[in-house]
Structure formats: structure tokens, C-alpha cells
Amino acid sequence: MSKPSVPRGTRDFSPLIMSRRKYILSAIENVYTRFGFMPLETPAMENLSTLTGKYGDEGDQLVFRILNSGDFLKDVPAAQQNDARSLAPYICEKGLRYDLTVPLARYVVMNQNDISFPFKRYQMQPVWRADRPQKGRYREFWQCDADVLGTDSLLCEADFIRIYHAVFETIGLTDYEIRINHRKILEAVAAKAGVPQLFKTITVIIDKADKIGVDGVAKELAALGLSAEQVQIILSLLDKTAFDHDALSRLSAKLGESEHAAKALADLRQLLLFCDSTEHVFLDGSLARGLDYYTGCIFEVVPTAVKMGSISGGGRYDDLTGVFGLKGVSGIGISFGIDRLYDVLEELQAFPSSNAVFTDILFCPMDERAISYCIPIAGELRTHGIRAEIYPQSSKLKKQLDYANAKHIAWAAIIGENEMQDNKVMLKNLADGSQQLIDKQDIERFMSVRA
């Protein structure tokens, strides 16, 4: 028999990893819910008609396809049978969720009559991409999204900044930047450089700034046929500054007058007004967010004490649901990348040690009768929320304590003949080895302040 394994790019999450992931997820969920976001979950499988055409050609290739059940070849024309590309649409109707945004758009369109807008939902589920696995890039990974649909109020943008502050404060992440920009600034820049028709191309190039550097951007812009002066106009707008009134005034002066510039600046001024704190927030002219559907403010969060890509991103879109037939719904959303956030906290050693503890007290029976003696005591502790285990056999004490130590359990309650006779338990502190004999009815009080 060959050794079992998991598919490439996928992972088991051991209890310790799960505990740490739950620590992150519940911090985010907790903050989302305090802002009135509601949970939503969608199926792992979507019809391929829902998924394809939404993520570009490259994205379409990365969707995992599910083979139709039964005799999947029966309706395939013979001419299509020998070529993978032409065969695939005949033998697969469904694919695995590629992100949480397209399923949201589909859900909103399907349920538009039952939804009260503005619709605030969060969604924390895995997504799957047939990407080449590498360090930090998985074929199954988790997204943790919140979106507001049905309002263009800048209060939403400001709330997402507050959400970032609250989440990172909860998990003890102190060194990070919330970088913001506005897609219409990018449009204004292209217009100012005299090439409004190249807006999308320029955006894609600027988007690579953190990988290829400013020189790289300049080179690629020049390769488009832009003059040195045009390139200079674009580069002059790529700097990063604190997000305040001065920055907006300087930006306004640089951009000059245009419809796009006016809209972007009005939005950013309103956003600034709605922020009670701009700590960690930077206006970053080089932030572009590749995806086409953003139309307003865009966000990206980067940890600064650890070398790592962005841990969250998002932005405003004007027409997410249009592709499914519902036009004119403005919305905004952000997404946390849980896997990266995990790696950041791990590198910073910022996970609380309590994440490694799953049991507060282990009862160690020295003989079979002692098991029965432990049962009601452990039961009483559990009703008070204390996590109590009874070692299920009267093995040697050393073996039982080895188990406790391996599981980072802090307390052992050793029960032998004498303890049972006197209605006691021998409580052992596994950190320092000290022991004390206490009445069995006192153990709940003792543990309540220690668990």
C-alpha cells in the first residue's frame, strides 16, 4: 500500500493550527458582526455558467472542474472527444468556488426581492484555484469577506478602516499600513498624461510597482510609446503619503481639473471626514488593484514588521451584479487572506499560548473504580465551562502525565484508593510539580479561577 497523502497545494489543519486559525477567524467575525454584517455561505460548487467569464482567461483556466456523474461521455459529439479544451465543457457542468465575490453577486441577484438594502454580509469560506502551488500559495485557501451592497455612501469606506483598526488591535498586530487610493485618480492620471484610452493598461503596469519598482514602471510605460514627459507625469503621482487634508490639497494641485479628479477628491475628502482615526492609513498613488471591477476607493493592507504581501484588499465597485442582470447596485467590499495573516502572526510569534491548550484538567484514575469516581466530578466542572478529560484507562501514572504534558494540560487530578476513601482529589500543578489534596466539592471553585 502506498503512503497516504493530501493533494498538492492542500493542507490538513492540525488541532494547534485550527485553534490559531479560529483565533483569527473569530476576531474578524466578531468585528464584522459588531458593525451589523450578517453571515452568508454559498455552495462549494457553482455552475460553470456562473463562474466562467468573470475572472479573465487565466482565471477560467484555474477553475477546478467537476466531472459530471454517470455516463459523462454519452452526449459528447465524436469530434470533440480527442481534445481536452473542446471536451471539457461537455463533461463538466460544475466548478469549485474561485472566490466569494461572484457567488455573492449571484446570491444577491437571485434573492433581490427578499433582501433589505443596504445589504451587509460577511462570508468566511475556502476557495479553490488550480494554481501552481508554492510557498504561501495554496490550491485551497480561505477568504474572509465583508461587503455592503446598495449604497454609495463613503461611510462604508470609513467603516472598513475602522474594521481594520479593530481586527488588528484584537489580534495584536501593531505594524501595518492601510494603503488607499481611488480608481478615478488613476483615470485622471492617464487623462493628464494625455492617454485616457490607456487607463487600464497603465493601471496594470502601476499595479506591478511593488514587484518591478518605479524604474520598472517607467520602462514599461516608455515601452507603450509614452514620452519622457508623459512618464514623468504618471510617476509623479505614485508616491505614498499620510492620509490628511494636506495630502488631498497637494494631490488636487497635481491632478489639475477633470471630472475624474473632482469625483476622486470629493470621495476622499468625504472619507476623511468620516474617519475618526487615520492611524496606519496612507494615500498610495501606486496602489492600483488589478481587478477590473473596482471603480472607486481601493484598499490594501500590508504588514510592515514582516516581509509579506498584502493581508487584505478591497474596494468599491459600481456594477458587480450587472453581469447577472441586476444593474446599478453600488457596493464595496474587503477580503482578509487568512492564510497570510496566519503566517504573519506566526512569524511575529503573536499567537497566545492558550491556543495550544485544549483541556484544562486531566483526571488520572489509578484503578478502574477511580474512573467511576471521577465521572461526576468531571461532569460538574464541564457544566461550569471547564474543559475536563478523564484518562480512559487506569494506566501507569507516568503514562497519563506524559499524555497531559504532550497536550499542554496545566492540571492533573490524581485519584487513588486514599482520595476515594476521603472524598478528595490530589491536584497536581504540571508546570511546577507541586501537589495539594483538596475536597472534591472544592475543585470547581479552585479550577474556575485557573481555567
Next chain:
Amino acid sequence: MSKPSVPRGTRDFSPLIMSRRKYILSAIENVYTRFGFMPLETPAMENLSTLTGKYGDEGDQLVFRILNSGDFLKDVPAAQQNDARSLAPYICEKGLRYDLTVPLARYVVMNQNDISFPFKRYQMQPVWRADRPQKGRYREFWQCDADVLGTDSLLCEADFIRIYHAVFETIGLTDYEIRINHRKILEAVAAKAGVPQLFKTITVIIDKADKIGVDGVAKELAALGLSAEQVQIILSLLDKTAFDHDALSRLSAKLGESEHAAKALADLRQLLLFCDSTEHVFLDGSLARGLDYYTGCIFEVVPTAVKMGSISGGGRYDDLTGVFGLKGVSGIGISFGIDRLYDVLEELQAFPSSNAVFTDILFCPMDERAISYCIPIAGELRTHGIRAEIYPQSSKLKKQLDYANAKHIAWAAIIGENEMQDNKVMLKNLADGSQQLIDKQDIERFMSVRA
């Protein structure tokens, strides 16, 4: 454009449904963790070599297969291209998780050197089966398992009964039966009827008792060639009684002496000793649990106030990990079917109404300036765990209150010119329509006792 939809047999979970599902899941998770169970998650995809051959021929057909990426036809011999059955293994290497038990066995074998046994894990994830969808049967559904591996102590069986009690008490389910039996009783019955070699066949027939009735069982047994007397021996053991010492004595007398009977009775006596309560527990001779891998005590939980199949099942197995090369690890596990449990609580109208509430207070700004006025007040509430939303536009009050009512929000804080001038908020009780003006710094105290 055609209307978007979800694949057959899959579902979106709206906020209300999610909230109720979370209510059930967190009740179960909470109980599991109090018994020292640790979380585990495994990938949605498994290698087909892990999945196939574990669920019988029928099960193998129900596994969803994932099409290989890229040119999936390139290594297919021409002779295999025209037949779905022979083509499938060439074009699919991975399948979707079919249950949580096989992934557990795989995980334990892969990590056996790092695991401290007894290993207690819980796992709450969706599974996928290409079954024909029908009422109550989905292609994507949730399992919620707990298992203990590496001990044959009957304390585990007793703990699972305690877990059932605690979970159902938490979610307010009062009418249910925990039916138990022992696979070795079924072996002893077959032996007593003189046909030990037919044990598995007889088990499969008995397993259908709740569908085909005792008469149906008798007919099928007779069809096997059993005499009326043999059939009678088997039927005489199919009754259901309270789980107590008398029942075990009667059972012992009926079964007579055999190795299987002795083992089953010793186990059940020990289990009874380890139970602090046998409320809701019945010894059910007709309980068989179809799956082959069970070898000891088996469980099934059935709601009695609602017509519905079992909402949980499980049992002891002696060799779950053997198929992956690790022999001799005894274990026991149970699984809750979340989807059915949901249906039961819905039919009983047992979900708390708080499940439908996602926001405690809605701030209603009467003009744009009022939005800014609300921001710090709402922020203060959120830091105290109160779920506070600000309506993001200064729409007409009626529109804002309609939104609040649609979302079952109990309180509205209306902010107009006067409130801002006097540092007040106008609090409106949306249940009875009453209003009161209070100082803005008092709102946290007011809401803390009401949210």
C-alpha cells in the same frame, strides 16, 4: 442572459439560516470542547486513491471527481477514450470528501508519530455525494463528527451519551431516543440461529427494520433459506427496551453463552456502570448500522416528536486506520447530521428568536452632518460588544425605519438638528413605538442591558 442558479442538491445559506446553523454548530462544538476534543480540518479534495474502495461500489460511484488541470487527455490510451468508466481514472486524480471518517483515518496514519493517543478530535465540515437530490437529501451537506482513537475504554461510549444529553439540553430538544446496540450481539444472534456465516447479510436485513417492518425482515430472512424457527430466534432479539441491568439480564438469557455474547454483555455492563444517567437511552436489538467497519457498541439518535430519520449515529470500530497501514487502533466516533437537526428544530419552532437579529441598534441620521455625529457614539457601543449600525445615508426616516424593521432591529437612535445641538439621541423602541430622549453618554449604559 439566463437566470443564475445553484447546482442541484446544493444550497445558499441566507443570514437567518446561517445564524440558526451557527446556533446548532456552536452548541455541539461547545460540548465537544468541554470533553477535551480538539478541532481538525482536512481538505475538500482528497486523492481518489484515498477515497475509493472505502465506501463500497455504490459509494465509489457517488464520489464527485475533479477533472485534472491542463491537457487532461494527454496520457489517455486511445482505447480508453470512448468509455466513461474506463476514461475517468485517467482524467481525474482527485475527488471531493465523501465523509469525515476516511480523512480522519488518513490524517492519523500520516501523523501517527506526532499524535498523543488517545486522540480526541472533532471535525465540522461539508461533505459531497453525487446522490439523487430529494427532500432532506443534499449533494452538499454538513457532518459534525467526534472520534476517540487509541483506546478501547467504555468510558468513551459513556462520554458520547453524556455529549448527546448535553447537546440536546443546550438546544432545547427534549424528545429523542438514544438507541444503542452492540455489533457482537448481532454476531451472537446469527450464531444462535445456527448461521454465523450469514452475520453480515442478516445485519443488512435487520438494518432495514425501520423501513420494511418486522414482517419485512422475517420475509427477507426466510428468503435466505432460514427456517421459521431460525427466523423466530432472530426476531425475538429485535425488541427495544430501557437500558438497565434487567434488560442486560434478559438479553443474556436470550443470547445464551458464546464468545460474542459474553463480550457484548461485558461491554454493555461496563457502559452502564460508566453512565451517570441513562435517560433517553434504549437498548435496541434492531439497530444494526449498515457500515461494515463497526465492531462494538453502536449508536443512533432519533427525534420522537417529529417524523424524521436519525439525527446522529456512530459506534466503535477496531480497525479504521488499518486500510492505510496502521493496525490495531481501536476507536469510536459519532456524527451529527446538522441539516436534519436543523429541520427538526425548525419543525418544533425551537430556534430562539434572537437568531433573527443581527443588529442591536440602528442610528438614523436626519442629515449628512448627523452621520458624523453618530460615528463616535456607535463606535463606543461597539467596543462594548453592542452591534451598532449607522444608516449610511440621510434618507427619509420611514425608509430607515423600514430597513430596521425588516432586519428585526429593536432600537433606533434618531439624530436630527435638535439632538445634535443638545448632545442627545432620540431612542425609539421599535417594538412599541415609544421614544425617549437621552444624553449621548448614557446610551451605552442603556443598551448594555438591552442588547
